[in-house]
């Protein structure tokens with residue numbers, strides 16, 4: 001079974017603990033110039049710090065810093081560029097704000113450098129499959145989120161195809177848990193994410209959301225990112241990203257009801273309120289069993 005607390009690095013000599021018995025909010029902090037939902041507003045460190053502080057005040061217990069745009073059709077980013085975007089922001093947040101910093105990267109060097117300046121969790125959409133990433137992540141001793149993606153960001157939405165999307169992703173994640181074990185990354189350090197929108201057609205995404213609880217059989221905490229994604233827009237008359245708040249909250253409530261430990265979202269204040277209602281509902285079931 002899942003442990004209660006996840007150790008996410010240190011801050012001022014203290015272990016930073018993440019409570020896995022509740023649904024935590026991870027606020028998205030994009031530091032790409034082409035970030036699809038915030039227009040790259042946080043490209044300089046002060047603006048990034050300001051937005052991170054706002055999300056913490058709104059209820060985020062983690063901040064996910066990402067410097068590589070993985071939106072469908074996105075061009076790859078050079079190592080130096082990703083490093084220059086991500087590392088100063090991680091360092092500034094670590095020095096100034098009391099939060100757990102997640103770093104959204106697949107790059108070994110970024111994993112190492114981000115950990116050295118205060119990252120508390122590695123969030124890899126490629127599940128440590130890039131050259132050197134497994135060993136770099138192992139050495140940090142930090143927790144790692146293993147996400148499923150079919151294909152690569154530039155082409156992944158062209159023809160997503162599965163035998164059974166739920167079973168295929170179970171199989172993939174189980175294989176990556178094994179790969180982690182082989183380099184000494186224990187299960188206690190892992191979180192799993194089915195990767196909504198990453199090489200999935202509309203039906204695949206909703207099958208995954210429908211069957212989300214099936215991933216509990218892998219015995220690890222779940223992280224889910226659905227906020228403002230195309231799968232919301234497609235059900236709502238193809239509305240643009242800035243009109244997907246209500247749909248995103250509905251999806252967040254479904255995922256929280258199904259026991260996910262971390263929700264990765266843009267709209268922190270709104271999602272925090274929605275999840276409080278879920279928590280009250282889930283807690284009531286426990287009370288009635290007494």
Ligand code: 7PM
Pocket residue numbers: 028036070071072104123124125145147193195196197198223224225226227229264
């Ligand atoms: C399409 C796909 C557009 C993905 C934008 C995105 C996730 C993530 C991202 C996720 C984890 C976005 C992204 N999505 N990390 N990074 N899980 N663990 O919505 O679903 O910002 S990038």
